[in-house]
Amino acid sequence: MANFDQELDASGLNCPLPILRAKKTLGGMGSGQVLKIVATDPGSVKDFEAFAKQTGNTLLSSGEEGGKFVFLIKKA
């Protein structure tokens, strides 16, 4: 698992909460820092791709771990 600076557990939350929480957490982080997000919403896979594309943050990885979705986003 790659390194990350902060972790956000969005398990059990549904659209649009994982995105909103991620946005808020990223807001408190510095440029170049990496946020790890854990989610259970299957819609979040496409949503985090779209979020990264539209906000200019980089989606470093997107995958599944123990039945949960894990994303690493690097703040622009």
Place this chain on the structure above:
Amino acid sequence: MSDQKKLAIIATKGTLDWAYPPFILASTASALGYEVEIFFTFYGLQLVRKDLSGLKVSPLGNPGMPMKMPFGPKWFRGINWNIPNIVQANIPGFESLATALMKKTIANNGVATIAELRELCQEAEVRFTACQMTVELFGFNHSDFIDGMEYAGAAKFFEFAGESDICLYM
């Protein structure tokens, strides 16, 4: 920030189910960097009242709404209770019961409450404008509504909507 994208929404529905789309899209657009304004008019005014307890969902005349129980064993939750309109219409409190069940389903699914989403919109500086004409038409006072509202008419809506990239009527 003139290249910031803009989203304009007109919210016209005052039920618990239709309260979701404007607040979900507004908060998400805001997280994506959009400038967002929602214009609340007619029944949409219910969405910005301090007291949200009047928001209900009605399965009556709404064939698209599944009626499922939010508790019990899995087989029981899977049953769609197809209750005829004429029966629904004659049971006192049917709407309140359906609303209570819907709220339980919403909580079970990790879906935010309307109060929560509305607050997230406000935190994200989504602008809320209430239609002054319908505020008066329905006999509301400004004190019935949450803080931070603006009150204006159609012309004010077009000032923002005319420059918007996306404009939605809900």
